[in-house]
Amino acid sequence: MEKHLKRLSKTLAYVLRHDPQSHGLILDAEGWVSMEELLAALHQQHRSWEQVTETDIFSLMAQSEKQRFEVKDGKIRAYYGHSLPRKIEMQAAIPPKVLYHGTTPEATQLIRDQGLRPMQRQYVHLSADRETALMVARRRTSRPVILHVNALEASEQGIAFYLGNDMVWLAEPIPPPYIQFG
Ligand code: HQG
Structure with a gap:
């Protein structure tokens, strides 16, 4: 560009x-x-x-x-990424069975205990495929970790998911039981 x-x-x-x-x-x-x-x-x-x-x-x-x-x-x-104090209303949707989250080895240690948190943003950001998650992780590390999120199950248990763009999903905090650390 x-x-x-x-x-x-x-x-x-x-x-x-x-x-x-x-x-x-x-x-x-x-x-x-x-x-x-x-x-x-x-x-x-x-x-x-x-x-x-x-x-x-x-x-x-x-x-x-x-x-x-x-x-x-x-x-x-x-489409995503907001950090404003007033939460932007995104369109709720039923996610696919699995979504992906690309992160660092250091963050993974904390995610094991705390689950996925939105940190500085309004929502947790998830990727529709592994490839996209890998790109997200590579922004921060040369040792990417790809977590699998059992998104449909989490959604059925009441955790809200929202549409970002075609490749990015947004979600409320995701507790460790819904995350596969591989
Ligand atoms: C991590 C970019 C410690 C999380 C990308 C991530 C994406 C935790 C970081 C979009 C944690 C937050 C969003 C916990 C999560 N303890 N660390 N409990 N839970 N984390 O940037 O997903 O180029 O807010 O793993 O491509 O990296 O800007 O989220 O490493 O689509 O358009 O805390 O932003 O798009 O980082 O990226 P971020 P993200 P753009």
């Missing part, structure tokens, strides 16, 4: 996941903000984004290896 689009993607992730207020924006309950307001805020607050257009946003979405943003009816939101 072109360098300036990569930078734009990082700015959008920051604004839409972590700090809309920094740009005078308020997300609705499902994390949406109007594209027009977002562009106006970028134009106003960043010299380098004075000229940024909706087309740039579509280009970065098309060129990205990950689906991070959703655009619908003139609005945009982040």
Whole structure:
């Protein structure tokens, strides 16, 4: 991806996941903000984004290896990753039998005792396949650990799961009995 689009993607992730207020924006309950307001805020607050257009946003979405943003009816939101204090309402869904979580050997020790926790984010993030989980883990370690989560069973026992994008699922904290450490 072109360098300036990569930078734009990082700015959008920051604004839409972590700090809309920094740009005078308020997300609705499902994390949406109007594209027009977002562009106006970028134009106003960043010299380098004075000229940024909706087309740039579509280009970065098309060129990205990950689906991070959703655009619908003139609005945009982040599919996942939120850390805002007010929890974004995601769409609840029944997960597949198994989901995956890619992590580090160090975190695995703690997850054995505590289960999967959302840490700095609003939800636990899970991957639809091993390959994606491996990519997630490699952000942090050269010794990736892939955990298997018995997602359907956890969901049947009352733990809520939500749709992120096609490859990323979100969930409430997952206790150790639903996790296979391999
Ligand atoms: C770990 C990226 C200690 C957890 C990725 C992870 C993903 C625990 C870290 C998305 C723990 C949190 C999310 C416990 C979990 N004790 N550590 N009890 N429970 N952890 O970044 O899943 O590029 O919040 O294993 O690709 O790594 O930003 O979550 O290592 O899709 O679009 O605590 O972010 O996408 O880290 O990644 P994160 P994640 P983007």
